Amino acid sequence: MKTTAEQMERKPLSTWLLLASLYATQNLGLGFFWIALVAIMRQQGFPLERLGVIYLLGLFWVIKFLWAPLIDRIDFGRFGHYRGWLLITQAGMVLCLVIIGCFDIATQFNAVFAGCTVLAFLSSTQDIATDGLSCRLFSAKERGLGNGIQSAGGMLGNLLGGGAVLMAYPYLGWKGCMAIMALCTSISLIQVLCYQEKTWTCKPQSSRVLLSRFWCFWQTPGHKQWLILLLIYPVGNALVYAILTPMLVDIGWSMERIGIVMNILGSSISILTSLFTGWLLRKWARFTVLIGISIAYVIGLLTVALPIIGPPDAWRLNCALGACFLVHGGVYVLMSTMMMDRVSQQTPATDFTLQFSVFFLVMNMAAAGSTVLAGRLGYLAVVMVAFGFACLALGLSLYFKPSAKKKMVHGAFGDVY
Structure with a gap:
């Protein structure tokens, strides 16, 4: 009931x-x-x-x-x-x-x-x-x-x-x-x-107070630790995702085949993973899902090495691509949910965007550096670096406990955790 x-x-x-x-x-x-x-x-x-x-x-x-x-x-x-x-x-x-x-x-x-x-x-x-x-x-x-x-x-x-x-x-x-x-x-x-949007009880803040939020948000207890996780977590996934297309081209795949796999099948897998991760987050505690996703993250990125260290046959490629797309959807949903957990009801758009901008910037910088690293050291080196970042993310996740006791902080921006 x-x-x-x-x-x-x-x-x-x-x-x-x-x-x-x-x-x-x-x-x-x-x-x-x-x-x-x-x-x-x-x-x-x-x-x-x-x-x-x-x-x-x-x-x-x-x-x-x-x-x-x-x-x-x-x-x-x-x-x-x-x-x-x-x-x-x-x-x-x-x-x-x-x-x-x-x-x-x-x-x-x-x-x-x-x-x-x-x-x-x-x-x-x-x-x-x-x-x-x-x-x-x-x-x-x-x-x-x-x-x-x-x-x-x-x-x-x-x-x-x-x-x-x-x-x-x-x-x-x-x-x-x-x-x-x-x-x-x-x-x-x-x-x-x-x-029809409901009328919110939160009153808009002054421009001066809102601009100061750029600094004050990261001073909230626990947010500096969260910032470290934001800077590390997306790196491995971005490094590997950026080399998938050129790697498939080098193997000899046609543009049409790459387009179908990367844009249609890959996106479809990520859609299912995203919805499944959302369901998990509704049923289980954040910390439990964080650890589960982090372990899958480590295993998934290591799987991408299969077609590189061995013959790029169908099953190795399918395992590598499938693992990458499965990880991609889960990581995005998990991190977005944890970002949302940390916003104030007074300044939700500012707080969420601050966190997402950090996440997106790191992701794009890693993707840009991925092809440069691959050109100099090869695809396997990129996968190993990504695997290292995934292991670091897992270690930080074990230390970071989003489901631990929450301390309510009262301030100019309302109640935040």
Whole structure:
């Protein structure tokens, strides 16, 4: 028999679908930038040196903490605090995609890139608002499932933006692909229009207080230890994930086969893992799941060495790729949930974005250094370094106890743990 409190915790299906749709939409752009757009540009004859500028669009997700306080500060009254921001960003993304589709990528690249830059800014801002709304909506028990749906939605967006759009490009062309992306994005806009955000009792903080949060957040008891875990945990996964595609190319796989495995099958496995991890976090204590994921992390990354130290036959490759995708979904959901555990109800968007920016920056730096290390020392060296970081993450996890007794801290930002 469920208690009244548990019944009040339950969110309607429309709320879960809205959040999944919003996370899918923002990753639709990321998947498009880093996979489909790069491939399309290369096919158009762009030199490799020029393709690197596309990856700079990911910087918006690294520095988005700079304007996150603005999202927490400005409330749109009857339109809703975070709902107001979602209406602006989602509508802007739809309009931006329509405009980008009006230009020719081969002859008007500068205009296309300018449009993609605006789209990246709007998408990262939408992410801040969605995270802020999620942090306030989910109870501690719901955060695991919520982040599982978040990750699954993100993987779905990556699958559509990086896989489906690229596969449709030869048949629909540039304008057709942009029209499909605009249509998918408009679905989330309609859902936001139908959503009614509750009125929050938390009052917006002043700009000065919000800016000081950049420093004060890390001074909260236990957060320095958490920062160390954030700096170490994503390294191993990022190192290995970055070398998968070039490794498959060197083995002799076709581009089509790599696209299907990496973008469709890989994303599908990560979606299932994300949802499963969310379910585990709902049933078990954070510390138990952290240790379980960390052990799987160590084993999974070591498995990637199988096709490198032996013949790259089908079973070795399947084990390596499957292990990598299984780890990827679990790590993301676990870390996102633990980030959400540490936000204040007064400044949820700022607090979550601060943590995620650190996580995302480390992940991108590791990925960038991975190919350089592989070029000098080989793929096996990268896997061994990644394995070392995974072991370090496991050691830190054994010391770090998120389920230990929580000490409530009262301050200008409300009650935080």
